[in-house]
Amino acid sequence: MSNSRNTIARTEILNLIREAGEALSHADLQASLGDLCNRVTIYRVLDRLLEEHLIHKIADVDGNITYAACHDCSGRHLHNHIHFRCEECQSVTCLNQVEPEFKLPRQYVVHSMNFTVSGLCPKCSGKR
Amino acid sequence: MSNSRNTIARTEILNLIREAGEALSHADLQASLGDLCNRVTIYRVLDRLLEEHLIHKIADVDGNITYAACHDCSGRHLHNHIHFRCEECQSVTCLNQVEPEFKLPRQYVVHSMNFTVSGLCPKCSGKR
DNA sequence: TATTAATTGCAACTAAGTTGCATTAATAAA
DNA sequence: TTTATTAATGCAACTTAGTTGCAATTAATA
Numbered sequence: 001m002s003n004s005r006n007t008i009a010r011t012e013i014l015n016l017i018r019e020a021g022e023a024l025s026h027a028d029l030q031a032s033l034g035d036l037c038n039r040v041t042i043y044r045v046l047d048r049l050l051e052e053h054l055i056h057k058i059a060d061v062d063g064n065i066t067y068a069a070c071h072d073c074s075g076r077h078l079h080n081h082i083h084f085r086c087e088e089c090q091s092v093t094c095l096n097q098v099e100p101e102f103k104l105p106r107q108y109v110v111h112s113m114n115f116t117v118s119g120l121c122p123k124c125s126g127k128r
Numbered sequence: 129m130s131n132s133r134n135t136i137a138r139t140e141i142l143n144l145i146r147e148a149g150e151a152l153s154h155a156d157l158q159a160s161l162g163d164l165c166n167r168v169t170i171y172r173v174l175d176r177l178l179e180e181h182l183i184h185k186i187a188d189v190d191g192n193i194t195y196a197a198c199h200d201c202s203g204r205h206l207h208n209h210i211h212f213r214c215e216e217c218q219s220v221t222c223l224n225q226v227e228p229e230f231k232l233p234r235q236y237v238v239h240s241m242n243f244t245v246s247g248l249c250p251k252c253s254g255k256r
Numbered sequence: 257t258a259t260t261a262a263t264t265g266c267a268a269c270t271a272a273g274t275t276g277c278a279t280t281a282a283t284a285a286a
Numbered sequence: 287t288t289t290a291t292t293a294a295t296g297c298a299a300c301t302t303a304g305t306t307g308c309a310a311t312t313a314a315t316a
Contacts, residue, residue, distance in 0.1 A: 257316105258315105258316090259295105259314100259315085259316080260300080260312095260313105260314090260315085260316095261312100261313095261315105262312085262314095263310105263311080263312075263313085264309105264310080264311065264312085264314080265308105265309095265311090266307105266308095266309095266310100267306100267307095267308100268305100268306085268307090269304105269305075269306075269307100270303100270304085270305070270306095271302100271303080271304080271305095272301100272302080272303075272304095273300100273301085273302075273303095274300075274301070274302090275298105275299085275301095275305100276297105276299090276300100277294080277296105277297095277298100278295105278296095278297095279294105279295080279297100279298095280293105280294080280295065280296090281292100281293090281294075281295085281297085282291105282292095282293075282294085283289090283290105283291085283292090283293090284289100284291080284292105285288105285289085285290075286287100286288085286289075286290090286314075
């Protein structure tokens with residue numbers, strides 16, 4: 001059971017993230033939401049949605065943070081899929097079907113992963 | 129040929145990064161350097177070292193940036209090894225021997241990668 | 257040694273994220 | 287339905303991270 005409340009800001013932010021074709025930054029959300037809520041509220045709602053495993057956080061190699069919807073994280077919240085950041089159109093997308101394989105020495109305990117590849121997305125590489 | 133100059137700040141920063149057993153943040157460097165140079169200089173030296181492919185940049189899932197030495201990047205500067213961030217001791221290390229395997233759809237053009245796994249490092253997982 | 261341009265320090269600035277606190281409002285209980 | 291409880295919000299102020307312009311300095315070359 002959750003004591004998280006269904007507020008307008010929460011509903012709107014979750015909808016925006018779920019319906020976006022790509023991962024959204026705090027700035028993206030703020031632009032879309034206009035004055036529906038304060039920018040601090042956006043930070044706090046994002047924190048809650050992360051805790052509730054409804055969204056996940058993505059950092060590219062420069063530390064830029066974006067957020068994308070979780071698809072099936074009720075059980076485990078591992079997100080071992082690859083994210084792609086396009087250097088041309090700046091979009092960040094989840095490649096849910098691409099799971100990297102790797103093997104760490106036994107003593108390492110893995111809690112979470114952040115795999116981001118940068119380059120040109122299909123749309124932008126085609127334009128060249 | 130390079131028109132980059134061998135200054136005291138550059139030499140010291142590169143030494144610190146090369147001799148550290150783990151990746152260093154701007155704050156780590158500033159703490160070690162004391163007043164050897166201005167904090168702005170550290171940012172600028174790091175940018176130069178990145179351009180010269182002597183170090184690489186690592187972002188963990190929270191967007192925290194650290195820097196580690198490159199080992200053999202004269203040819204390609206791809207850094208497709210895994211980085212591990214320990215949630216206990218906060219250290220970030222390069223696992224140079226661990227290269228993840230994955231396959232992107234053909235249209236994607238890859239320029240750089242950022243793979244960071246978080247959890248407990250061998251030292252900290254042993255203490256439990 | 258003199259010249260040139262890369263590098264630095266400084267101050268001021270922008271951008272990103274956090275905190276405390278009074279107010280508002282979603283939910284559960286009466 | 288009304289009331290009580292406490293999660294959530296707005297606001298202002300703050301911290302932290304990184305950037306920029308410019309004058310002064312200094313490494314490297316001639």
